[in-house]
Amino acid sequence: MLIAGFPAGSFQTNCYVVAPAAGEECVVVDPGQNAVADLDDVLREHRLRPVAVLVTHGHVDHMWSVAPVCGARDVPAWIHPEDRDLLSDPGKGLPLAARQQFFGGMTFTEPDDVRELADGQVLELAGMEITVDHAPGHTRGSVTFRLPASEEIPDVMFSGDLLFAGSIGRTDLPGGDHPTILRSLAAKCLPLPDETVVLPGHGPQTTIGRERATNPYLAELAGRAESAPGAGPTRGL
Template sequence: MLIAGFPAGSFQTNCYVVAPAAGEECVIVDPGQDAVGDLDDVLREHRLKPVAVLVTHGHIDHMWSVAPVCGARDIPAWIHPEDRELLSDPGKALSLAGGQELFGGLTFSEPDDVRELADGEVLSLAGMELTVDHAPGHTRGSVTFRLPRSGEIPDVMFSGDLLFAGSIGRTDLPGGDYPTILRSLAAKCLPLPEDTVVLPGHGPQTTIGHERATNPYMAEAAPYAGPTRGL
């Protein structure tokens, strides 16, 4: 398995390239602001051919370069239907004053080929199988992508802005909801094996076990077991 990542643009959003090995087909996860140049370098270095762009959610720092990346290579973008409108109007997910322009009037558009994700769906792309988990709370259409364990390589989760090392995604923007993100953490993260590698939308990688043990939001998401004294 080959996974290469880099932080893109002023938001430092992690963009990932995932392939079975060098010289093969690959998928791109979350090409954010100014991602095109670094992305081209990664693809050239590892001799990779992209077949799809996967979007964990529709916030502008994760989808900024989706249309140009898809258009240059004639490949589809995959996104959850609850966030699809953000591909062409990412300002809807921001708390903008009435009439306020987005980044000086910058405009966005959908790629020619947009495909919608469903909870529990397994995508067969580039010789890999990625499981989609709908995990709302940061946005209504937030998803994660999971690669299954392969030999000595543990499970891998691309968590977007659901789960970070030591924290979780913000819930104060339109479409965000704190109780909902806690339910997503409980349903989609807590049951995973402890050695599951978490590759988040921002910051360093971590593991489910480490976050279960140290992340206060994961503790809050865990169901209360009740008192334990007595028989």
């Protein structure tokens, strides 16, 4: 398994490229602001051929380069229907003042081929089976993508802005809801094996076991609120 990632743009959103091996087909996860050049470098270095772009949620820092990447490679974009409208109007995911600050006269369009994700769906792409988990709370259409364990690697979850190392996604933007994200964390993260590698939308990688033990939000959900430290700041756009 080959997983390469880099932080894109001023938001430092992690864009990931996932393939069975070098020289194979691959999928691209969350190509954010100014991601195209770095993405092209990764694809060239590992001789990879994208077959799809996967979007964990519709916030602009995660989907900024979706249309250019899909258009250049003639591949579909996959996104949950609850966030699909953000592909063409990402300002809906931001307060009014932020819309004016970020977008000015900019316009966004959907890729020519957009396909909708569903909870529990298994995508068979680039020779891999990728499980989709609908995990709302950060946005209504937030999802995670999971790869099953193999001989080389443990289970892997691309968590988007659901779960970070030491924190969780913010819920104060349009479409966010704190009780909902806690339910998503409880349902989609806590049942996973401790060794599951978490590749988040921002910041360093972690594991479910580490977060179960040290993340104040997961610790509370796991019934250890008395011994957990105070809740840290949430992250993401």
